[in-house]
Amino acid sequence: MPKDIDVYQIVRTFASRNTLTEIDYRSFAQAMARQAKQGDQSNPLLRDLSINPDTILVPRLLKLAQDSRLALEMVGGDIGKIILPEHYADVFLQEYRRMDENPDVPFPDEENLKTIVPSEWIQAISLESDLAIVAELASDRPVPLYRLVLSEGLKSLVIPSAFVPVKLIEYAVLKVRQYLRRGGNKEFIYNKLLYAFASKEQTLKDAFSLVLTRPYEAIDELRKSSSDFTFSFWAYLSSHIKKDLDKKTDKSPEDLSIYQASVICESFANYYKGKAQRIIDLELAYKALTAAFRKPPLHFTLEDICQFKDSKGGLLLGRYTREELEAWLKDSTTTTNAGLLPEIFIVATANGRRYYVAKDRMLPLAMRLIGEARADLRGKILSEWKRILEDFSSAPAMEDDKAWRRELGIRVEERFPLLDALLKDRILPLVHDEMAAKGEAPAELERFFYRGDLVPIDELLDLQRKTIVADARMLLPFWYSVPILAAFARLFFRKPKQKKKAAKVVAAEKPEGTADRGAAPRDRKKEFAAAAAKLERSLVPSGMSLDEYLRELEGRWNTMLNKEAKANLSEDVNSLVRDYLRSILRSMKAESLTLDRVKGLASTLASTPSLQRIKQHSALVLYIQLYMLRVLQR
Numbered sequence: 001m002p003k004d005i006d007v008y009q010i011v012r013t014f015a016s017r018n019t020l021t022e023i024d025y026r027s028f029a030q031a032m033a034r035q036a037k038q039g040d041q042s043n044p045l046l047r048d049l050s051i052n053p054d055t056i057l058v059p060r061l062l063k064l065a066q067d068s069r070l071a072l073e074m075v076g077g078d079i080g081k082i083i084l085p086e087h088y089a090d091v092f093l094q095e096y097r098r099m100d101e102n103p104d105v106p107f108p109d110e111e112n113l114k115t116i117v118p119s120e121w122i123q124a125i126s127l128e129s130d131l132a133i134v135a136e137l138a139s140d141r142p143v144p145l146y147r148l149v150l151s152e153g154l155k156s157l158v159i160p161s162a163f164v165p166v167k168l169i170e171y172a173v174l175k176v177r178q179y180l181r182r183g184g185n186k187e188f189i190y191n192k193l194l195y196a197f198a199s200k201e202q203t204l205k206d207a208f209s210l211v212l213t214r215p216y217e218a219i220d221e222l223r224k225s226s227s228d229f230t231f232s233f234w235a236y237l238s239s240h241i242k243k244d245l246d247k248k249t250d251k252s253p254e255d256l257s258i259y260q261a262s263v264i265c266e267s268f269a270n271y272y273k274g275k276a277q278r279i280i281d282l283e284l285a286y287k288a289l290t291a292a293f294r295k296p297p298l299h300f301t302l303e304d305i306c307q308f309k310d311s312k313g314g315l316l317l318g319r320y321t322r323e324e325l326e327a328w329l330k331d332s333t334t335t336t337n338a339g340l341l342p343e344i345f346i347v348a349t350a351n352g353r354r355y356y357v358a359k360d361r362m363l364p365l366a367m368r369l370i371g372e373a374r375a376d377l378r379g380k381i382l383s384e385w386k387r388i389l390e391d392f393s394s395a396p397a398m399e400d401d402k403a404w405r406r407e408l409g410i411r412v413e414e415r416f417p418l419l420d421a422l423l424k425d426r427i428l429p430l431v432h433d434e435m436a437a438k439g440e441a442p443a444e445l446e447r448f449f450y451r452g453d454l455v456p457i458d459e460l461l462d463l464q465r466k467t468i469v470a471d472a473r474m475l476l477p478f479w480y481s482v483p484i485l486a487a488f489a490r491l492f493f494r495k496p497k498q499k500k501k502a503a504k505v506v507a508a509e510k511p512e513g514t515a516d517r518g519a520a521p522r523d524r525k526k527e528f529a530a531a532a533a534k535l536e537r538s539l540v541p542s543g544m545s546l547d548e549y550l551r552e553l554e555g556r557w558n559t560m561l562n563k564e565a566k567a568n569l570s571e572d573v574n575s576l577v578r579d580y581l582r583s584i585l586r587s588m589k590a591e592s593l594t595l596d597r598v599k600g601l602a603s604t605l606a607s608t609p610s611l612q613r614i615k616q617h618s619a620l621v622l623y624i625q626l627y628m629l630r631v632l633q634r
């Protein structure tokens with residue numbers, strides 16, 4: 001049951017059915033009353049419409065008139081007629097249909113047709129200042145009619161808004177052709193133009209022939225050309241026609257119409273010339289933009305790209321808009337040709353930054369980052385391992401290749417997020433394969449790839465575990481390499497674990513303000529424990545404790561029947577988690593322990609070949625996340 005009726009749509013339907021643009025209100029109201037009587041009379045709206053249609057229609061029509069969607073012709077305070085915008089547009093459309101049959105028909109205006117168009121349905125536009133804006137509008141125009149204001153004091157003309165720009169330039173060119181066909185006008189204007197195009201006589205003849213014999217091709221040439229001759233030809237042609245007509249003291253309506261057409265052609269020549277120049281400038285700006293992508297540092301954020309400059313030091317962003325830049329980037333990062341990769345890649349790092357990298361600079365960028373990472377990590381790891389050896393200790397990464405590669409992966413993620421993203425996204429093998437197929441892959445890069453994939457990270461960074469251990473040993477005093485002396489040193493210089501624990505207790509018992517360097521690890525543990533307790537609430541279901549949920553998850557992924565084997569498997573996984581977590585905590589801050597970080601660490605650890613064999617993998621990943629939190633809290 002409708003609560004209201006769409007009177008505007010009803011009016012449009014009534015007008016279309018009866019082929020009307022001007023509707024007698026009384027006839028319309030009676031028709032609506034008859035139709036309402038056939039409806040459900042239990043509906044108050046239909047009942048009122050059938051008994052007294054004015055109470056329903058009048059207020060709604062007045063509102064539509066107020067919104068300029070239709071016009072009302074009042075007779076003594078009552079509505080006499082309903083007038084649609086098409087009523088006025090059709091008057092001018094009729095004149096342009098006459099012009100299609102006879103180009104000598106003058107451009108129409110309100111005075112000649114004795115028609116006053118309501119201001120809400122006609123918009124005045126200047127041919128000089130508004131043409132560029134109006135010509136770019138979509139088909140949905142704000143008004144049905146334009147009042148085209150011409151320069152040089154010429155009379156304005158009225159044209160359907162949908163006719164701008166295509167039909168308007170067609171009518172103007174056809175009128176110019178009519179002028180050239182009269183008497184000796186063609187030879188007169190041609191001889192005038194020969195002075196301007198003395199060295200292009202054949203080109204001038206061809207242009208004249210095109211206007212006279214194939215005017216629509218001449219229009220298409222004007223709209224799509226990038227040749228300076230085309231724009232100059234129309235500018236000179238229009239200028240000389242106007243000069244010839246200026247000699248006449250008593251101009252006929254046809255002469256004035258040709259003068260208007262010449263002004264229109266001249267304006268369109270300037271408009272399309274500016275548009276062609278804009279396209280050329282834009283292409284040059286995009287070439288400069290493409291070149292800037294191939295300059296150091298080879299990776300750029302969107303903010304960096306907005307600051308790109310041309311060869312003269314001017315910002316490129318001024319030569320294209322922000323929207324055009326983003327559209328160009330979208331096209332460059334998604335469009336491919338013949339199965340090739342996009343010309344630009346978006347590389348997203350773990351910390352949320354997005355970088356744009358040109359495809360042909362991807363491998364040089366990776367080589368540079370690998371060199372920087374190797375130089376940075378080797379020195380730090382060498383120093384750390386030297387201190388461990390000095391204390392006669394060891395670390396999992398010093399003894400096992402898998403642990404060593406995990407250690408390198410974590411350090412690269414922490415210190416070189418862009419390189420980490422390139423390695424994890426598997427972009428480099430794809431780019432290398434494409435370049436190799438075209439014979440453009442540098443030979444020095446071959447060592448980084450094996451069977452279509454990257455080599456392990458320790459080979460990629462050229463950081464061999466055994467080599468670094470050996471180098472770290474070489475930095476120790478000579479007596480570390482003498483077994484007897486090393487044994488005595490271990491007895492006298494290595495601190496027993498019990499002493500270390502006692503030192504921590506003493507440090508903890510010191511009053512506030514007297515804490516020494518030994519208090520820092522205790523504070524750090526408290527911070528990690530607090531962060532882990534906070535994250536626990538996000539992962540453990542309500543009503544369960546952390547240990548209860550861990551036992552439930554362990555039962556899901558550890559399905560071995562033998563009790564001893566089952567316990568050994570659980571302990572192996574727990575030990576692996578503890579070792580992995582211990583290596584990460586050396587360089588990690590408590591505030592960086594977020595839920596996403598814990599999930600990422602668990603996913604990385606669970607993806608190792610030894611754990612991939614466990615079938616209930618999702619339960620294992622969640623178990624690792626929770627076990628990490630348990631270790632941190634205890």
